[in-house]
Amino acid sequence: MTKGKGVSVGVGIGKILLVEEHSLEYTPHQAEDLIGEKARFKSAVDVFCENTRAQAESLKITAGEKEAEIMLGHISIVNDPFLLGEVDKQIDSGTCAEAAFDSMCEMFIQIFSAAEDDMTRQRAADVRDVRAGVLRLLLGINEIRLSDAPAGTVLCAKELTPSMIAEIKKENIAGIVTETGSSTSHSAILARVLEIPAVMSVPGIMEAAKSGDDIIVDGGTGEVILSPDTEELEKAAEKRDRLLKERRELEKYRGKETASADGTVYELVCNIGKPDDAAKALEFDGEGVGLFRTEFLFMDKTSVPTEEEQFEAYKKAAIILKGKPLIIRTLDIGGDKDIPYLGLAKEENPFMGFRAIRYCLNNPELFRTQLRAILRASAFGNVSIMFPLITCVEEVREGKALVETLKAELKAEGIAFDTNIKVGIMTETAASGIIADLLAEESDFFSIGTNDLTGYTMAADRGNADVSYLYSALQPSVLRMIRSIIQAGRSKGIPVGMCGEAAADPMMIPLLISFGLTEFSVSAPSVLRVRKCISEWTKEKADKTAEIVMSLKTEQEIRDYLSTVI
Ligand code: PEP
Numbered sequence: 189m190t191k192g193k194g195v196s197v198g199v200g201i202g203k204i205l206l207v208e209e210h211s212l213e214y215t216p217h218q219a220e221d222l223i224g225e226k227a228r229f230k231s232a233v234d235v236f237c238e239n240t241r242a243q244a245e246s247l248k249i250t251a252g253e254k255e256a257e258i259m260l261g262h263i264s265i266v267n268d269p270f271l272l273g274e275v276d277k278q279i280d281s282g283t284c285a286e287a288a289f290d291s292m293c294e295m296f297i298q299i300f301s302a303a304e305d306d307m308t309r310q311r312a313a314d315v316r317d318v319r320a321g322v323l324r325l326l327l328g329i330n331e332i333r334l335s336d337a338p339a340g341t342v343l344c345a346k347e348l349t350p351s352m353i354a355e356i357k358k359e360n361i362a363g364i365v366t367e368t369g370s371s372t373s374h375s376a377i378l379a380r381v382l383e384i385p386a387v388m389s390v391p392g393i394m395e396a397a398k399s400g401d402d403i404i405v406d407g408g409t410g411e412v413i414l415s416p417d418t419e420e421l422e423k424a425a426e427k428r429d430r431l432l433k434e435r436r437e438l439e440k441y442r443g444k445e446t447a448s449a450d451g452t453v454y455e456l457v458c459n460i461g462k463p464d465d466a467a468k469a470l471e472f473d474g475e476g477v478g479l480f481r482t483e484f485l486f487m488d489k490t491s492v493p494t495e496e497e498q499f500e501a502y503k504k505a506a507i508i509l510k511g512k513p514l515i516i517r518t519l520d521i522g523g524d525k526d527i528p529y530l531g532l533a534k535e536e537n538p539f540m541g542f543r544a545i546r547y548c549l550n551n552p553e554l555f556r557t558q559l560r561a562i563l564r565a566s567a568f569g570n571v572s573i574m575f576p577l578i579t580c581v582e583e584v585r586e587g588k589a590l591v592e593t594l595k596a597e598l599k600a601e602g603i604a605f606d607t608n609i610k611v612g613i614m615t616e617t618a619a620s621g622i623i624a625d626l627l628a629e630e631s632d633f634f635s636i637g638t639n640d641l642t643g644y645t646m647a648a649d650r651g652n653a654d655v656s657y658l659y660s661a662l663q664p665s666v667l668r669m670i671r672s673i674i675q676a677g678r679s680k681g682i683p684v685g686m687c688g689e690a691a692a693d694p695m696m697i698p699l700l701i702s703f704g705l706t707e708f709s710v711s712a713p714s715v716l717r718v719r720k721c722i723s724e725w726t727k728e729k730a731d732k733t734a735e736i737v738m739s740l741k742t743e744q745e746i747r748d749y750l751s752t753v754i
């Protein structure tokens with residue numbers, strides 16, 4: 189078994205078709221007949237555009253309008269006036285069409301590859317695709333006809349380009365495995381839209397795979413099994429069929445409002461860790477972002493990201509979300525999240541130590557930088573600020589006071605921001621649960637972090653296997669804590685959401701509906717499943733369930749009872 193990055197969920201079982209690229213090498217030569225050479229180039233570009241347009245048309249039917257635009261983008265690349273003008277100039281100076289076009293594409297590829305963000309770097313792959321297409325036509329090389337691939341084919345390629353994917357017959361392709369690529373590449377996006385299981389960045393797959401051999405591709409786990417045995421094939425087939433059935437059922441919920449069976453509408457948003465994940469949230473039909481864990485921006489660096497770097501990251505997520513909610517949580521380091529360059533001292537009890545809001549309030553420069561960046565990004569969307577690990581009123585007041593000072597600063601500097609930006613808190617400590625009524629008077633919203641709330645309520649470390657039997661959000665104590673937080677928030681008129689893992693637990697959902705939660709923030713792939721769960725409950729039925737659950741005395745009794753009603 190080998191492993192890569194699972195970029196499109198589902199299990200594919202089939203026979204390998206190795207997509208080996210023809211060499212596009214050519215011998216640069218002196219163009220003698222300059223007019224003829226230009227005509228040869230123009231005709232290659234015309235045929236390329238014609239083929240690409242046909243691919244876009246077929247993609248429009250199989251994948252949709254938006255995806256077809258990826259191919260139409262290739263037409264724009266090849267018709268770029270600067271590129272065409274430069275190719276013309278080079279041919280005028282005697283360079284052959286192949287070399288002229290190749291060198292100009294190479295220049296674009298270098299520029300895109302050097303970009304900071306992943307999305308722009310992926311555009312280099314599009315230019316490579318265009319270059320290969322036009323060079324093949326100039327060199328008279330016959331393309332590999334992927335449209336002829338028989339049913340049950342698993343494509344193995346070094347890099348699969350969008351034009352190759354546009355050519356395939358979706359029903360014949362059981363899976364895709366590539367040696368390069370990432371989940372944000374266009375081919376990964378297309379694979380997801382076409383619902384073809386895909387694993388990318390599998391090292392050495394072109395060496396190891398042989399056309400015609402059996403293969404299993406698991407686009408969820410990233411596992412690839414070459415020449416599987418009967419038992420592996422049976423297990424994979426079972427998983428494939430189960431996933432397909434689930435997916436068919438869940439697709440009914442795409443594009444729908446998140447509402448209970450009696451019509452109460454809820455907000456169903458996503459937890460993200462990187463700005464680009466905002467696009468993933470939308471792709472999975474999330475209605476915004478309920479938790480942007482900003483510590484990943486800090487973890488990916490070797491020093492504190494500057495205000496400008498953070499501003500760009502938050503702004504990017506805000507722009508992607510186009511006015512949909514984006515709750516940005518301020519730095520939540522410490523506990524299990526270390527950032528070496530901050531030089532945090534080793535502590536006896538890191539989970540009870542100098543972390544999250546405590547660290548930020550004591551490092552005002554670092555906190556100022558982050559809050560200024562978030563405030564500036566708020567001019568570009570529907571942004572809110574959220575403080576983690578709140579345990580007392582002073583922390584909220586101090587954090588908000590700093591926000592107010594920075595607002596005044598930005599105003600004086602003439603920098604735009606949302607003057608009505610909401611400032612909420614995570615209720616994830618036992619203390620915050622107990623004084624939720626006091627905190628509700630200081631906060632614009634609550635988001636319950638059950639991952640930590642469970643640990644702090646049960647005094648059970650979430651990563652310690654020996655106490656994992658205690659670590660459950662269905663413990664009566666944790667459920668009472670959740671109920672009292674929601675009730676406190678509701679009675680003070682502020683919205684209460686949940687961004688801990690429990691928000692996606694089918695056993696928890698009826699209880700949350702009954703308690704009055706208004707927002708569920710879950711991982712992107714859980715969106716449709718949670719929407720379905722919510723749609724299955726009325727308030728009346730949820731209340732009856734909650735009443736029984738809250739009268740039970742042990743986690744096991746609660747779990748046993750809930751398993752009979754979901
Ligand atoms: C939580 O504690 O529930 C939460 C969402 O935050 P994190 O998992 O990042 O601590």
Ligand code: MG
Pocket residue numbers: 576616637639640
């Ligand atoms: Mg937490």
